[in-house]
Amino acid sequence: MQRKRYAPGRTGPAARTAVVLALGLGLGIGLTGCSSGTPTDDVAVDAKAGPAAAVAPPGRYRTLFEPCGAVPPGTLKDLLPGAAALADPEREQAYRGSAAVTYDTDRRVGCTWRADSPDVSHRLALDVERVVSYDPAVSDDDRAQEVFVRKQLAARIPLAPTAPPTPTATATATPTATGAAAPAGASTRPAQSAGRTAPGTTATPAPPKGTAPGSTGSPTGTGPSDPTPSGPAPTGLEPRVLVGLGNVAYLDDVLKTVGANGRERVVSVVFRTSNVIVTVSYRERTTAAAEAPDSGELQEKARNLARLLAERLEE
Numbered sequence: 001m002q003r004k005r006y007a008p009g010r011t012g013p014a015a016r017t018a019v020v021l022a023l024g025l026g027l028g029i030g031l032t033g034c035s036s037g038t039p040t041d042d043v044a045v046d047a048k049a050g051p052a053a054a055v056a057p058p059g060r061y062r063t064l065f066e067p068c069g070a071v072p073p074g075t076l077k078d079l080l081p082g083a084a085a086l087a088d089p090e091r092e093q094a095y096r097g098s099a100a101v102t103y104d105t106d107r108r109v110g111c112t113w114r115a116d117s118p119d120v121s122h123r124l125a126l127d128v129e130r131v132v133s134y135d136p137a138v139s140d141d142d143r144a145q146e147v148f149v150r151k152q153l154a155a156r157i158p159l160a161p162t163a164p165p166t167p168t169a170t171a172t173a174t175p176t177a178t179g180a181a182a183p184a185g186a187s188t189r190p191a192q193s194a195g196r197t198a199p200g201t202t203a204t205p206a207p208p209k210g211t212a213p214g215s216t217g218s219p220t221g222t223g224p225s226d227p228t229p230s231g232p233a234p235t236g237l238e239p240r241v242l243v244g245l246g247n248v249a250y251l252d253d254v255l256k257t258v259g260a261n262g263r264e265r266v267v268s269v270v271f272r273t274s275n276v277i278v279t280v281s282y283r284e285r286t287t288a289a290a291e292a293p294d295s296g297e298l299q300e301k302a303r304n305l306a307r308l309l310a311e312r313l314e315e
Contacts, residue, residue, distance in 0.1 A: 056133065059140030059275025061313075067111035067126050068097040070309060079124050079282065079301055082117035106130065119290040125281040126309075132275070140275035148248060148272045151279075155252045155268070160241045237295045242303070246271035246278075246310050251303070253295055261288030267298040269306040273313045280306045 076095050077084070083094040100110030113124040133143035152159065242249040249271035258264045264285040271278055282302040284293035 055136045056139035056142070059131070059144065061130055061274060061276050063106050064109050064128050064130055064276070065312060067109045067128055068099050070111075070126065070312060071097075071113075071124075071305065072308070075305060075308065076113060076124075079305070080113060080115035080122050082120060082122060083115035085117060086115065100127070107132070119287050121285045123281075123283040123285075124305075125279075125283075127279040127281075129277045129279075130275060131277065144272055144275040144277060145248070148270070148277055151270055151277070152250050155239065155250070155270075157239050157241065157250050157252060160248070237299060242269070242271070245269075245303075245306060246273040246313075248272050249306070251299065253299060255292070255295070258285060262286060263292040265293035265295060265298055267295075267302045269302045271306060271310060273310060276313060278306065278309050278313075280309070 071079075073095065080094055083091050086094060094113060094115045097111045097113045100108075100112070102108045102110070108127075108129045110125070110127040112126075115122050129147075131140060131144035131147055133140045135143075149159065237253065239252045240250065242251050249269065252268040252270075253265070255263065255265045262285060264283065266281060266283045268282075269280045280302050282298055282305075284298055286293060
């Protein structure tokens with residue numbers, strides 16, 4: 001039997017050269033594949049992620065001032081006239097005030113001052129709230145405006161009027177007694193007087209259809225009718241929106257009977273500056289022997305204090 005011829009493998013320098021070439025070629029292919037695949041994967045991931053969501057800006061204020069020391073001594077003497085007749089310890093306590101109990105003085109603070117006399121008592125209260133929005137899409141200022149609007153509506157004070165929408169061909173309007181068209185959705189709530197007694201008072205019903213404004217009785221064309229007052233004439237002291245105080249502001253004025261013949265008037269001035277809402281509440285209570293609290297005087301004092309606090313926030 002013929003023996004099969006044996007063919008030995010390559011050895012020596014030639015074999016080593018072939019191995020090096022093969023390894024180099026394989027590494028080159030692998031590296032090339034890695035470098036070309038990585039950017040493609042990154043682009044795919046970025047495309048799926050989309051643009052980053054915008055975050056609403058934070059409010060202007062991070063802390064609040066100390067409330068009991070925010071009112072100047074001269075202002076306190078004017079707001080608490082009865083304190084001058086008190087004994088020294090009581091007078092000092094009246095001017096020092098009592099701080100409100102809060103759990104976070106960077107979020108809400110307050111202070112109350114009070115001075116009583118036999119015929120008249122005065123009470124001043126200050127509340128300062130810093131509003132924080134925990135929604136990244138809603139700014140602190142916008143959240144504070146929402147809180148402010150809720151307070152204003154709770155006081156039954158209409159919001160400030162805005163520009164009417166642009167008329168369109170399909171827009172409708174409600175005719176008024178004079179023939180003019182009132183914008184759709186316009187408020188028919190009558191102006192409140194400074195001496196309103198309590199929420200829930202009903203408005204005077206509108207005159208019959210066809211009756212001239214300011215008159216009641218027979219419809220137009222059937223003869224004259226005696227004019228009757230439609231309500232108290234505006235005095236300029238009604239609860240209202242204030243201009244030039246903070247970003248937005250309003251004033252509320254409530255008069256009520258206390259006890260048998262006592263009268264109490266509470267004037268509140270509320271304003272917002274950025275994400276801080278300040279409430280100044282000034283109350284005067286009189287007995288039967290004293291005159292009823294004067295609306296104009298209390299409003300002026302409360303507004304002057306509110307302006308001082310607004311200036312302090314701007315410092």
